[in-house]
Amino acid sequence: MLVLKSAGRALGMLAFGLALSTSLQAPASAQQSTDTAAATSQESQVQTVKIGFLRTYERTLALSVLDIPPEDIGLAGANVAINDNNTTGSFMGQKFTLDTVTLAPGDDVEAPARKMLADGVHYIVTDLSPEDTVVVADLADAEGALVFNAGATDDRLRNDDCRANMLHTAPSRAMLTDGLAQYLMWKQWREWALIAGQHEDDQLFAEALKRSAKKFGAQIVAEKTFEDRGGARATDSGQALVQRQIPVFLQDLPEHDVVVVADENEVFGTYVPWRTWVPRPVAGTAGLVPGSWHPASEQWGGAQIQNRFEDASGRRMESKDMQVWTAIRVIGEAASRTQSTDPEQIDAFIKGEDFAVAAFKGQRLTFRDWNWQLRQPVLLGTENSVVTASPQEGFLHQVSELDTLGYDRPESTCSFEE
Amino acid sequence: MRRLPTLALATMLAMGTSPAFAYKIFVSNEKGNDITVLDSENFEVVDTFDVGQRPRGIAVSPDGESLYVCTSDDDIIKEFSTDTYEFIRTLPSGPDPELLVVAPNGDRLYAANEDDNLVTVIDLETGGRLAEIPVGVEPEGMGISPDGQMIVNTSETTNMAHFIDRDSQQIVANVLVDSRPRFAQYKKDGTEVWVSAEIGGTVSVINAETKEIKQKITFEIPGIRSEAIQPVGVRITQDDSKAYVALGPANRVAVIDANTYEVLDYLLVGQRVWQLAFSPDGEYLFTTNGISNDISIVDVSEDEVIKSVQVGQQPWGVAVTPE
Structure with missing residues (x-):
């Protein structure tokens, strides 16, 4: 069924390709009147x-x-x-x-x-x-x-x-965390408790979160590292254990509005939402997650x-x-x-x-x-839905509001000449 | 073939002079899954009826008796009585129909199927499917020449206006336009097709004869970033003198001199203005404003917004009965 359908389509397209080759001249001449040689060669092959x-x-x-x-x-x-x-x-x-x-x-x-x-x-x-x-x-x-x-x-x-x-x-990570930070600031959740994994990628995500906090005026009130002790990701009695461990791990955090998680390696992040010591939303690599899609x-x-x-x-x-x-x-x-x-x-x-x-x-x-x-734009989503898209309203920029996300021209250390 | 537009124009003029004639305005509410009906006397909501999942493109038959509704999430086009709002029949549109256009003589309906890269041709007498014409990726806008001989479809990801001949049901020309073309509108004299590009932020005026872009209209509104200027619906007055372009999240309708292509004015309407329709006498223009859940009514001779009326949830399309 599926094969038939696509085969039919391909044939149809082929037929069009042939039928259309002459009419293609119209856009070609409209857009690029100088390059007639290219236009004519397109017709033949x-x-x-x-x-x-x-x-x-x-x-x-x-x-x-x-x-x-x-x-x-x-x-x-x-x-x-x-x-x-x-x-x-x-x-x-x-x-x-x-x-x-x-x-x-x-x-x-x-x-x-x-x-x-x-x-x-x-x-x-x-x-x-x-x-x-x-x-x-x-x-x-x-x-x-x-x-x-x-x-x-x-x-x-x-x-x-x-x-x-x-x-x-x-x-880039900076674009993702800037997109997240704008929304957290729009919500006026200004005090963040940062929990990061110990792997290099996790630390880079944590750095990006810290940069975004500084950029948009949030405050990191505490930082903790979750150690990767190895072991199985899921075990039979895992849930019960996690339910007891995570709240205790988060018990000593000072007053905060939101827990931000940096765990690209999937060691603990998914366990944080719903298991915090005090009821707080979770964002970062778990909870409310920024992405390109x-x-x-x-x-x-x-x-x-x-x-x-x-x-x-x-x-x-x-x-x-x-x-x-x-x-x-x-x-x-x-x-x-x-x-x-x-x-x-x-x-x-x-x-x-x-x-x-x-x-x-x-x-x-x-x-x-x-x-x-x-x-x-950066989409912020939970497991099953999109919550919002950044840049958020009110984060202005003289060139493009999208340049409020990530490293802007004046901050860039990129140089193409070498 | 030539006679038809002149005849139509004559009828329109004749109708315009008769003092009081009533018409109905139909607005599809994308999120409300219903149609709001307004009368022409005070522009008040007189009725609302359910139509199915996610109604978007709508059109009234030339005889004014039927309303065709693309119920996108039901994957069909539904026909309703404009008089009783009764459901008449289902038309075989193919998946996810979004916009449609009815032939000026009312014998055929052309619908864009975004998911299948097809334009479906439907025989309105039998209700059967006559043909499926492969076009570019994500077909959307549907326009038709005043004589009904040429159908124009725009494909949003391929970024082309595809010119389809009515008789051969073949594409005869493809014109590359700017990003995400949404709507195609012929001038009444059949000489030009205006194609809006939502992401490109422009309107391309295509010579209907040579299929060349003769003008690209751009928009600039102080205080509004250029990315937010997203042209969607396009309508041109009966006498081809002025064009109106809905600019989406810029919340404005551009008024354009259709001869010089100069933008004359920007009319502030509701939020995320999407589609447009004229009253049969051409005196008023109705705009659907998706986020503010209302329609704006523009006095065409003065180019002034005179009223806004709350309709259903996320108004998308608008169609008006001919009398």
Whole structure:
């Protein structure tokens, strides 16, 4: 049934591609009257844009089985984006291909990156560790290629370790915690008790929370570290034990409005909501969580992307899927705007002033030219619903209110010249 | 083919001169799952009736007897009597219908199915599906030429206006416009199609003959950030002199000289203004304001907002009976 349907569609599209090739002249001449040579060559043949997707995946445990990332996390977003690009491409004489390589964390990333580049891939979308993301960006740079970081949230990739050929569709931790902080301040929950895990990522998230508190005038009234003593994530009598342990651990906190949690490694964070010593809301990596997307987001036309995502992958769309989808859509958008598959033209357009992309977040998204971070609203959600989207009302900015999230131009330590 | 618009115009003028004739205003309430009915005498709410899940695009048949409602979450289009509000029948729209347009002679209905990248053609006599036409990603806006020969669909993620020939049911041209095109509106003389782009923040005026963009209209409102200016609904007066564009979260309707494309004014209406419709005599313009749950009524000759009326929850579409 499903196969038949899509086969029919593909045939239909093919028929259109043929029927349309002459009418394509209209937009071509309207938009780009100088480039008639490109327009005529489009008519005769379909031109291809090769996109690579380099990712790591390993089934990791979480405190709740509901939070274990699915095996196709990110990849499912890539597939939907390629389909979207190709539907549009069928009207433009453009085709987009996806070459995906999935590694285990710690595997060598250089060989597959080199192979992609050797195969003529000019755009590599990554969902890798920050170290590997930079390695791939530097390899790509030698070939004049671009990397879209759709996975790593590390602020250093937007600051000291930035690269002129590395663009970010993933929000940085600072953007996420700024989005959260604005809402907490809007609620006038100004006194935060910070509980952080001991792993490096947890500490980076905690640092981002502290920076956001300072930026927006919240006060961190206490800080505690939750030690990872190893052991199983879930055991038969686990619940009873947690119910007793967590409140005791939080008992000595001074007066606070909200508990903010920094536990990217899923050691304790999920256990905090509903188990605090005094009744307080929880936010951060647990409770009210900031993200680039939410499986329940349906605003701003989001229902449509959710529906076609669910049809294609059998699950709802997560943040990482959206980040990868957006990266591939950025390339597709630039190819249709420039009516070209020439990397030079596409790259110049993406990095140019006129570039903007729509990604179901209620406004156009653009790149910051000081570090190539995509400006984007941050959604704050619980397990099953979106609570709000930041920037919050009243957080103003002279250029774009989206620049109230993350490192703004004056604070940036990114320098592309070296 | 040429005669039809002139004839329609003549009828409109004739109707405009008759002193007191009543019409009804229908407003779809996206969240309320119902339709609010207002009379033309005092613009008061006279009735509300349930229609199904998430009603959005609505249209009245040219004879004024039927109201077509896209009940998006029910995945169907429903037909109601504009007189008794009785449910008449269901039309096979395909999943998640959002906007529709009825042929000027009332024989066909064209609906955009956002989930399936299709435009569905429905025979209004039999109620059956005539064709499904593949278009770009997330088809949304539906416009039709005054002679009914050309249908224009906009696709929100592909960012194109697709021109579909009525007879061959084939796309004959694709015009790239700005981000998230929402609405397509022909001029009454059939020479231009105006396409709004919500995220792009522009309206593209397309030459209907050559399919070239002859003008791109941009908007600037002091004190409103440019990202919040999101053009959605577009309507052009019967005499093609002025155009009105709903600017979404900017809470304003732009008034544009339809000959020079100059923005003449911004009218402050309710919050998140979405769709527009004229009264049959062209004297008034009705706007749906999704967040303030009301409609604004604009005096077209003065370009002044004269009244706002509370309707249901999250008003989305608006349609008016021809008499």
